[in-house]
Amino acid sequence: MNVFSVDRLYELFDELGVPPAARMRIIDSFRRPARDLQPNRAHAPMDMPCPKMEMTIHVANAIERAAANDYLFDDDVLGYLDSPFELNIKYMGRGGKVVRFNWSQGFLVITSSRIYLDEWFTLDSLNKKCKRNPTRYQREDTVFRCPPLEEAASKLGITYRIRIAEEIDVTTVRNRNFLRSYLVDRESAPSSFIREVEAYFNGVSFTTLEELQEALPKYKLDDFHVALAEGRIAADFSSAFVCEKHRFMVFRDIESREVYRDAYQLERRLPAMTRLGLESEHRLWISMFFNGGGNRSAFFLPTAPRIDAVYARSHRRSGTSCRANVAIFRRPTRTVGPGFEASQEMRRKWKP
Known part of the structure; x- marks a missing residue:
């Protein structure tokens, strides 16, 4: 897990050519008070300590909680922030009526290649929004878009994205919820343990967590969990819950994991051939x-x-x-x- 760096953020501003107006809004996002989230039938707010950002991330519901964990465990994400700043939106609604509103939802997501504004929905809610408000929400094949917000964000050199909650499977969500406590507690795997894990994977490309633990019996289970949380051991979080050690898959490196996933996906394409x-x-x-x-x-x-x-x-x-x-x-x-x-x-x- 990489830790957010303000110095790196300023470097990215120059590398990505972020306009001055967008720079000011992003910097002000770190200074503004947290949004006031009150529990109701639609919201179950939670304060999530974030070791990557070294601050508290405020999420409104289970969808945003899964999204925040996704950013926490994604090494491509250098930093993220909830409810960053307002966008002034103006577009033509039904009947040619001008619609105006201020948008302040979602997450600011910072990567080395681009800065995003992500807004998360369930697939069912997006389909309903496309039917009820087709001038704001549109579906193109399997891609959902919101042209008014995309246009407003692009003026600041930022990319607006609609994200679907179903992108993250329930097993991955469960594993991240379990392992994030090791990151919050600032635990670290012993260097000798990491060396022995690397030596073990010199002979195999993948194995189960149970077999890896049996090969290194002198280490505690917490050492394995910390290494998984830190990304020191490549794993497939969607394979099984981490406590089901006989099914949870670990790998030599990211490349091995991706090849394994591609091979496993082949199994899902085979049922049509059972007629043989x-x-x-x-x-x-x-x-x-x-x-x-x-x-x-x-x-x-x-x-x-x-x-x-x-x-x-x-x-x-x-x-x-x-x-x-x-x-x-x-x-x-x-x-x-x-x-x-x-x-x-x-x-x-x-x-x-």
Whole structure:
């Protein structure tokens, strides 16, 4: 987790060419009093201590709470602030009537490439807004837009975005709510622990948290949780709740995690092919080859449809190459965990 830096913010103003008017509004956002949130049927406000911003973030409901945690755990987000400043909005409503209002919702989100104003909604509420107020809210295929706010924000060199609460799955939300306490308490994983974790992942690309803990028995479970919260161990927060150690997946690095996710997504595209009528006792096997690491491992998805297929995907990030050749074929049932080395039979069937 990176900590917000005012000096870095001023550097970004110059790098991104932020206009003077926008700079003043952003700086004033850090000085203005927090918004007054009163609980009612629509709001269940909460004050969230934020170790990234070193201040308290005020959220109005569960959607904003999930959004604040998303920014906290996202290393691409350098800083964020709730209800930053007002935008004076003017647009033509129904019947050519001029509509004016002051907008002060959402979050100011600061990244190294752009500054955003994010406003969060549920998918159901957005669909209703598009029907009730089509001049303000619009849907283009799977993208929701608000042209009046986009125009007002663009004048300040800021990008307005509509975010959908369903972007963050419930398992990820639960894991972040659980792990954020380690960040708030300013706990840190021992350096010796991090070194042993890195040494362990020199031999495997992914494993479960349970297997990792069994490989490093002298460390407490809290050490693993702190490392996960800090991002020192790459993990898939959507795989399972972190306390379900036998299902929660951890990885050598971000590239390995993304390749694993791509391979797992293939399982969800296979049901249409079940018409091939393959036997139910067969399992889906995937062989993953990671360039550069010399590591080859296999895992199985026990609930997947049983078909033959081939899938390949490449990732190139930060000057590194990570490739997963995924071979899927029929094989009798066999209980195997993550990290199982490809058998001779698999090697004969799979030709990378």
